[in-house]
Amino acid sequence: MPVAQRLVTDRRGSTVWEVESRRGRYAVKLGYPIEATTDWPAQPWTALAPAREGAVLHRLGFEEIAYGEWERGTWNIQPWHEGPDLYRLWEPCRRDASSLVPRAGVALGCVEALAELHAKGWAHGDVQPAHFIVGPERTSLIDLALARGGHVPESYDFPFRGCLVHYEAPEIARSVLSTGEAQATREADVYALGASLLISATGWRAVEYPDDAPRPVQRAAVAKGSRRPVKAPGELGELIDAMLSHAPEDRPTIHEVGKALR
Structure with missing residues (x-):
């Protein structure tokens, strides 16, 4: 029986509340399910995503x-994770890049959350700033509906068809463009x-394409590797560039990234 509740997200295919009991x-x-529109095809998988995530968490x-x-x-x-997400936490850095x-x-x-x-x-399959919740004691990685690595009940499963294109690795974009599906990998997670x-640090996407470009045009730019000439400030810049390497084998593993940061 909830004693308080707050609507957090209400978007196409998904609604999330914070509930206190x-x-x-x-x-x-x-x-x-997301119904088809003149601009977007139908997306029936969103109806299964919460149960699939629950099965993955189990x-x-x-x-x-x-x-x-x-x-x-x-x-x-699932338990609520307290704290801002990565993008919100680093907002002051984007506002004053010269000094922060x-x-x-x-x-x-x-x-460390991804390495775990x-x-x-x-593999998470949907790494993005909003999915890292920076809590007072540890950072939590949330939204595992697209994760791959173990058995999921067939009635809740669905193919992996990529993620938010801003964070999609080139090999994922190429596969989705050519076959409609892809394989979530740890190397793609590192890129994401x-x-x-x-x-989060600069406000700029890694890949350059028009803001209003259709999804296939965005993916084509990612697959081609049309990187922006943007570098994160401080010690993170060189490391992020290596994580964004076009070829998966050229990227550091998540453990190598952690070692470099330590």
């Missing part, structure tokens, strides 16, 4: 998770983390 604070997620050993179905899709309930340098300790917290997932044999750190 006598047992604690929770994130409550509701998924439903596989990773998180016990305080519940998920199930409702008449239009699926839902999950992003803290390597914050970046290291993001790296990789160590369990999983580099792109997340870059945009």
Whole structure:
């Protein structure tokens, strides 16, 4: 029985609340299919995403998770993670880049959260600044609906068709353009983390394309590797450039990134 609740997100295919009860604070997620429009095709997978994430979290050993179905899709309930996301936390750096340098300790917290997932044999598939919650004691990596690495019930599973293009690795973009699907990998996660750190610190995407470009045009630019001449300030700049290497084999592993930051 909730004693307080707050609507956090209400977008196409997904609604999220922060809910407080006598047992604690929770994130409550509701998924439903996205109907086709003149600009966008239908997206039925969004209805399954909450339950798929719940199943992934269970596989990773998180016990305080519940998920199930409702008449239009699926839902999950999971503990609430307190703190700003990476992009919001580094807003002062984007506002005053001349004097404020992003803290390597914050970046290291993001790296450690992703490294923990990789160590369990999983790839996140949807790494972006909003999915790193920088808490008072540790950074949490959230939204694992697209993660790959273990068994997920077939009734809740769906193909991986890429993620938010701003953070999509070139090999993922090429595969989606040619086949409509891709394979989430740890190397692509490292690229996405580099792109997340870059945009959070500077406000600039890693790849250059028009803001209003259609999704296929965006992906074509990513696949080609049309990098912007933008570098993060301070000690992060060179490391992020390596994370954004065009070829997956040229990128450092998440453990190498963590070692460099330490």
